Amino acid sequence: xxxxxxxxxxxxxxxxxATSVSSxxxxxxxxxxxxxxxxxxxxxxxxxxxxxxxxxxxxxVINSDNGYSTGSAINLDTSIIYDSYxxxxxxxxxxxxxxxxxxxxxxxxxSSIALPFTAEQEKALKKQEFRNRIRRQLAPEARPxxxxxxxxxxxxxELKARGLLRELVGEKAFRDYLRRGFISVKxxxxxxxxxxxxxxxxxxxxxxDDGKFYPHEDICVVFCDRNLPLxxxxxxxxxxxxxxxxxLRRLANVRAMRPQTTSKPxxxxxx
Amino acid sequence: MIEAVAADPITEEAELPEGATGELLxxxxxxxxxxxxxxxxxxxxxxxxxxxxxxxxxKKGYVAYAVxxxxxxxxxxxxxxxxxxxxxxxxPMLQGG
Numbered sequence: 001x002x003x004x005x006x007x008x009x010x011x012x013x014x015x016x017x018a019t020s021v022s023s024x025x026x027x028x029x030x031x032x033x034x035x036x037x038x039x040x041x042x043x044x045x046x047x048x049x050x051x052x053x054x055x056x057x058x059x060x061v062i063n064s065d066n067g068y069s070t071g072s073a074i075n076l077d078t079s080i081i082y083d084s085y086x087x088x089x090x091x092x093x094x095x096x097x098x099x100x101x102x103x104x105x106x107x108x109x110x111s112s113i114a115l116p117f118t119a120e121q122e123k124a125l126k127k128q129e130f131r132n133r134i135r136r137q138l139a140p141e142a143r144p145x146x147x148x149x150x151x152x153x154x155x156x157x158e159l160k161a162r163g164l165l166r167e168l169v170g171e172k173a174f175r176d177y178l179r180r181g182f183i184s185v186k187x188x189x190x191x192x193x194x195x196x197x198x199x200x201x202x203x204x205x206x207x208x209d210d211g212k213f214y215p216h217e218d219i220c221v222v223f224c225d226r227n228l229p230l231x232x233x234x235x236x237x238x239x240x241x242x243x244x245x246x247x248l249r250r251l252a253n254v255r256a257m258r259p260q261t262t263s264k265p266x267x268x269x270x271x
Numbered sequence: 272m273i274e275a276v277a278a279d280p281i282t283e284e285a286e287l288p289e290g291a292t293g294e295l296l297x298x299x300x301x302x303x304x305x306x307x308x309x310x311x312x313x314x315x316x317x318x319x320x321x322x323x324x325x326x327x328x329x330k331k332g333y334v335a336y337a338v339x340x341x342x343x344x345x346x347x348x349x350x351x352x353x354x355x356x357x358x359x360x361x362x363p364m365l366q367g368g
Contacts, residue, residue, distance in 0.1 A: 160304025164360070168338070199368055220368030224332070227302040228363070235300065236362045239336045243348040247334075253367035 146181030148198055148230055161231035168235060183234060187241045191216060195237045197230035202237055203257070221252035295321055295354060298338075299328065299361040318354050325352045325359070332364030 144150070152158040166174040169183060177183045182196045192205040192213055199222050206216035221237065240248040295318075297308040310321035329335065335349040338358040349359060 157302060157304040161300075164298060164300075164305045168360075201368065221365055222368040224364045224366050225302065228300060229302075229304055232300045232305070235360070236365065239334075239348075239360060239362060240365075243336055247348075251365050251367060 144181065145196075146179065148196075148200070149178065149181050152230055155229065158229040158231060161229040161235065165231050165235050165238075168238065177234070183238065185238055185241050187245045189245055191245075193219075193237070193241050195234050195241070197233045199226070199233070215257045218255040218257050219248070219252045220255075221248060293357070295356065296358045297321070297324065297328075297361060298358060299333070300363055305360075312354055321354065322352045325349075328361050333361045334365075336360045336362065 162174075162178075165177065165183075169177070173183055182194050185193045185195060187193060187204075190207065194203045194205065196202060199220075201218050201220045203215055204217040204219060205213035208214050221240065223233065223236065237248075240251075293312055295310040295312050297310070298305045299308065308321075308324065311317040325335065336359065337347040337349050337353070337356040338360050349356070
């Protein structure tokens with residue numbers, strides 16, 4: 001009797017065995033052997049035929065083949081009926097092995113490969129699933145600032161727009177943009193601007209007496225044509241901030257943000 | 272909205288402006304990213320075409336910004352066509368959000 005992670009043949013002789021885990025998380029159990037089993041009710045037969053069968057949770061177990069197809073849906077928790085010749089076979093378990101830790105591949109025909117979960121195991125499994133569900137619900141929703149960027153990674157227009165931004169701001173700032181989802185630009189007025197893409201508002205930051213920058217205004221300016229790529233919005237706002245802050249304020253909807261406790265006048269924005 | 276600037280067309284007798292060599296690149300922001308149009312500065316016809324395109328886009332509400340050929344900004348908004356600049360980024364019409 002061998003627990004999953006090893007291998008044994010149907011009729012007793014094992015010539016080689018190997019286990020591995022693919023990068024996608026699929027578990028492989030590979031072996032070479034010759035042997036034969038025929039229609040054993042209640043046993044698992046490893047075969048060189050293709051078959052897909054499922055356990056009660058719907059997890060798929062696929063056996064590789066050399067062209068034959070004799071598989072059928074089988075409940076791993078109860079009984080498995082299969083007949084085949086053994087030869088260079090691979091079993092793919094598409095779920096973590098913990099679910100199959102009670103799967104046993106027998107060295108002879110008298111043992112079952114899939115033993116049903118015991119009551120304790122079932123209970124523990126349900127408990128763990130419940131815990132996982134609660135944990136998922138309690139976890140704070142993490143929404144990165146570059147969420148919008150990540151969504152359009154495959155858009156050719158967006159990639160083109162990113163190329164233009166890269167030319168304008170340089171490599172380092174561009175990498176920061178990809179990571180953070182915004183760029184920071186200083187205007188001639190001395191205000192710092194945090195510029196996002198798309199239709200998202202930009203924020204200006206004013207320097208206070210304590211030497212730190214605090215949110216000063218919420219500024220929204222967008223293209224009349226809303227079909228432009230997300231990063232083109234960054235390019236537009238960047239050029240506006242650096243070239244013509246007055247035009248930016250004339251075009252945009254500007255909303256003062258609180259607290260506005262700065263005692264310094266914002267030089268350059270006084271007409 | 273940006274007001275359109277009246278064009279000052281190059282006449283047939285006009286000469287190539289000084290320093291007008293190489294290429295003039297328009298990067299026009301649009302739904303497909305930025306469309307790039309290249310003009311040869313060494314040819315008067317090409318410069319005329321570029322000038323016409325420039326004012327045509329300005330009339331449509333585009334705003335032009337001069338950029339150096341290495342991509343770095345020059346902090347310069349263009350109200351008039353200048354064939355000596357290396358690159359121009361054309362930004363479509365804007366509105367408050």
